[in-house]
Amino acid sequence: MTALDNKINEHFSGLVVRKDLVKIVKGNAIVPSYVLEYLLGQYCATADEESIKTGIDTVKDVLRQHYVHRNESGLIKSVIKEKGRHKVIDKVSVALNDKKDVYEAAFANLGIKQVLVDSDTVKKHPKLLVSGVWSIVDLEYEHFEDNSVSPWIINTLKPIQLSHFDYDHYISARKKFSTDEWIDLLIQSIGFNPEMLGKRSKLLQLVRLIPFCERNYNLIELGPKGTGKSHIFSEFSPHGILISGGEITVPKLFVNNSNGKIGLVGYWDTVAFDEFAGKKKRINNALVDIMKNYMANKSFSRGVEIIGAEAAMVFIGNTRHTLPYMLKHTDLFDELPEQYYDSAFLDRIHFYLPGWEVDIIRGEMFSDGYGFVVDYLAEILRSLRNNDYSDQYAQHFNLVSDISTRDKDGINKTFSGLMKILFPHKEATKKEIEEVLQFAIEGRKRVKDQLMKIDSTYAAVRFAYTCNDGNKTIHVKSLEEEEYPQYFSSSPDEESDLDKDEQGSEQPQTPDAVIEKPPELKERQVIVKENQRGVTYDKLFGQYLQDAKKITVTDSYIRIFYQIRNLMEFLETVAKFKPKDDEVEVHLITVEDEFKGPQQIEFFIKIQENCAIAGVQFTWEFDETQTLHARHIVTDHGWKVLLDRGLDIFQHYEMNDSFSLSNRLQQYRSCKAFEITYLKVEG
Template sequence: MSATEDETAPESSTPPKSDLDYKINLLFPGVVVRKDLVKAVKGNAIVPSYVLEYLLGQYAASDDEATIQAGIETVRKILAEHYVHRSESELVKSTIKERGRHRVIDKVTVTLNEKADVYEAEFANLGIKGVIVDSPVIKAHPKLLVGGVWCICDVEYFHSDDQRTVPWILGSIKPIQLSKFDVQQYLEARRGFTTDEWIDLLMQSIGFNPEMFSRRGKFFQLVRLIPFVERNYNLVELGPKGTGKSHIFSEFSPHGMLISGGEVTVPKLFVNNSNGRLGLVGYWDVVAFDEFAGKKKRTDKSLVDIMKNYMANKSFSRGVETLGAEASMVFVGNTSHTVPYMLKHSDLFDELPEAYHDPAYLDRLHHYIPGWEVDIIRGEMFSDGYGFVVDYIAEVLKSMRSQDYSDRYQPHFTLSSDISTRDRDGVHKTFSGLMKILYPGGEATKEEIEEILRFAIEGRKRVKDQILRIDSTMAEVKFGYTDREGAWSSVATLEEDEYPSYYYRGRTITESSVEPAVTTTEPGGTVTPSEAGTAPASESAPQLFEGHRDFHENQRGIAYETLLLPYLVGATEVTIVDPYIRMSHQGRNLVDLLALLAAAKDPAEEIRVTLVTKPDTGEYEKQHLLMLKDIQDSAARAGISFTVAWDDTIHDRSIRADNGWRILLGRGLDIFQKGSGGQFDLGARNHAFRQVVAFGVTYIREDARGS
């Protein structure tokens, strides 16, 4: 959609359904919901999304607009009548007293009163406690004992002259989560989607608009789901504020518990030795630690020790007894420095409390999500399309925790032989988790398996490479794999390619290391040359690189100034072949390149630039022609004679200059991901601050002009 089309589109309260939305409703009837409805019904109710979607799934799981609107009103009525606001707790208690019985939606926590030998419930918002709970309820829902569960409850009132008797009586209690689902139906319906469609469905289920994310960006969101589908998975994500690191663990599933990193204690997390009561890891599938970073945070040494043992062995001690648990551990926190700063001065675990900045602890982490690559969440990134009701997909993921898909790559690939057992475990668990999420039936092509395997290796490599910076006695590892034909593929982290001089600080780059990194202009304007890089034309580096280079998705530091300009300096005629210079951002890319050419040439000289492109014969033909005319007029004032040649047959993209260079561009000039678009976005002023899509460039030296 062009910018003009977007601006002139009429407003509508009902978003149009995409082809994917139609397919979702067709193949998963009754378990999907339009994601913007949560915001429509939430109001000022402070409840997790899965609670609201549970209700929407009961009444508005449809693509029929009349059914949806009726469902919304029903859910709003239920929330208005039964959800307990803390500020209105006395009013609700009065309602229970006057009616004798009333249904409430509240978070319920149960404790054992040892003296009275009874279980007692406390209602978080209603503010009542000491409510007797029968033992069968606890046996059916043990999580009530740890952390609390959102429930729909019937509460009764009966006053007694005995001051010790609590007047509140629990009539019924129903935790808000799906009770059952059909696994075979889920697997069969999955076969009706392509991989791209399935990824987009999962993105919409999380609540995000997939069009706003790159392929790599989508994978980061999917990795956040692995702790729900993989037992004893240890995940860390550190990055800037506002990237939604903790959202999934607080809102997505009734099987996850998000706690503040500063509130963690041994009794709360593992076991209370005084009464033998199990902690969070004994009852929850995922325990996530929010705000985990902070160098100066005080930590309990005994907690760190028991956590290291649990993360490695899946067990912990209760007195003389050893207990096992399946809870995955997630650690999320904010970074306060840029990636190159951390690489130059310390490492990518720099923000962790000192007690956790320990190779033995870090080595137990299976995957490191680079939070600095994840976009800060903006309003337009949320989805108004259809996705799974979250408690449905939460139950699906939970049901697959016992399965192991870690060997599904082995018919095609073999991991490097010097990858240690712990490294291999990290790769295997991430691979298994992504396979279960993306290909639950196990049906994946060799290429699809390779994509997941590379992503899994990269996340573990990021952990191991930072440990090597902390403990220089550890041996370096050659991260990669071979296929059945014996072809070797190495795997690098993105920051390794972006900042090689900082990444390898204090280390010798040997044959066992990954391929040399690509030279790019780093933020700040300096150019870092390397063996594989594109060196700018200068007195100290006159030799320009010839050959092919690949750039990775989400990589920063790439700019036309170093990628293209050195090869065009001195040319008087330049031909740009790109079939798609139509949309406004594509026009801006072209203008950016022309501006660089104009600034680099002698003001007294002129350059002739010809754009060979395809005509736009659709409804935006006029806007297309006007854009190119504006570019032509603007370029002329800067000494560039810009003309357009139309060619319906072209497909490949290239730039040819009469100074002897030809550049083959896999994606043409359109290599940058969409930024925030704000006028104060640095990426809008300097390409080097923007992330790129995956692309390749080939530099070919030809005869100079006149040949």
């Protein structure tokens, strides 16, 4: 167990579970994670290994005896008949039989229908009437002479969800964690290993939780396949429902005017539409019109009656093209069906989650640490829907007057939702509040930037805020605008930090493609944001290394394999930019690894041997004081490059996949946030 795991168990004893246990107990049971974690929370909410083992056996036994597999429904029915009574775990839905004036239940896996349900149960659990609820049901069997009477009798029905929680304890325990610890706890709670994600990537994952704690929140996420877009909405909470985008109808979603029955938005906190993208899909225009009205006004009509609802709307779908292709040739909404490719509909979206920034799910990304039993967190988030945190930035910042009411609503709702998730105790620092505000503004700006491409009647907007303590104005850009400014009409002439001072020259890619006369280099600073792509050592260092005869790299973190691989790629850049008939000395000053020193030296020797054939003479020394903190590169022709992260600028990527572009080409890797300063020095 990590120090964080110990702290989690100390302050949330009995409310957390080890996340890898879900896979262990699931087997071939096709049930949502919150169902399994409900059971694990009953028997495995502990850090004691023996208790966990016993609990796993108990949960497996419960599933074996009571979970209904479709192909074993006949056996379970026989067990109930022979025993007279048996508990089952199944998805139960209820419908009103108006001819008989009774409620009747249907069991999805068991395959039985028309089972009588008393009115009190339906009143207590109204979601039974819409799409069904996973439940533990005590079923009885009694045969009647009258064949029209069902022999199945529900003795008790208990939805699988938390019955109560202590909100005050949640708030007081939150105060025991730093912001970074709390974020890691939340990331582990949704099943991911926080060590595999950067800060921005973690926030993107947590945005998916906002619909569960913010009423009438409209979120869209479009991106590549395999990034886990639908996982949260299908597995995480008993208060959310995931439906296929092709299955949406007005009666199912809003109201059936023939019988007055309210649809999904009246019963669920979050309604998510999977597979929402697809240009050729046929969508009912009336549905789009009602949805636009609901997303704007939080209400819909049932005949002459206006019905209000609180359900958040989430739209998730896959994109076919890369980000730069979409920015150049189309727009970021281009994959949507024609009926939804409507500026009035898109303008009601509060946040566009950039799915292309989210990593494709890999096995090592899953957590084996402790996180909240998801049903517990789901209930906490649901209770937070009653609160409004959108005023938390007002004491420090103000949005500029250019921002329209609709833009401001989108920003405020995202800000409020993230603050509830990260700082429910309302004790964020000014810097933390500003970070959340910038993130919220960026998500709404992404929507507006594309609307201006789709509909020329939309005017350019300054997405900025002012600081109350000095009236300084800060402009916010999306990450894709920083990377590809040429595709944004608001800043067509701007250059990114990496492209400054490089215009008019081609980057050398091989030793033969050397620039004879390097451009005039200037002192400057480069700031790269988390998840930014298109960054390479060639761009960062190449021109500053050209014509150097000796280069000294000081970095205490060149110890383990991926760090040493970074060093090798840096030496490749040196080899590309040096004249073919010259030699360059590269000297590394680092720290010997306490445990893997011999392997570290072995790697250095291999690098030394292999780089010699390219005219790069590599040497190294270990700092014996073990106090080396500086990270920089110094050349013998007058440049010092300060590196706040050293050469460790890339996020985790699959190094063993020979067919991965991110493995072979740096420009396809996501970066960590970092800064580099170039200084001209004497001698």
